[in-house]
Amino acid sequence: MKAKVLDNLCIGCGACAALVPDEFEINDDGVACAINDSVSEDNKELVIDAKENCPTGAISVE
Numbered sequence: 001m002k003a004k005v006l007d008n009l010c011i012g013c014g015a016c017a018a019l020v021p022d023e024f025e026i027n028d029d030g031v032a033c034a035i036n037d038s039v040s041e042d043n044k045e046l047v048i049d050a051k052e053n054c055p056t057g058a059i060s061v062e
């Protein structure tokens with residue numbers, strides 16, 4: 001599974017990075033980005049939670 005952040009939608013609230021710090025971080029531009037090429041097995045559920053709870057729908061998973 002891959003996670004992506006659409007940085008034109010992200011408002012940099014930090015919720016995803018707080019929920020799954022191993023998978024998301026806020027970059028120097030103040031928006032979130034996925035840290036890893038693919039989501040670890042252990043973090044899949046949390047990444048889906050982050051996607052569902054992103055206030056702007058900026059996270060996609062494939």
Ligand code: SF4
Pocket residue numbers: 005009010011012013014015016017031032053054055056057058059
């Ligand atoms: S939860 Fe959504 S809006 Fe907030 S930092 Fe993450 S991707 Fe951006």
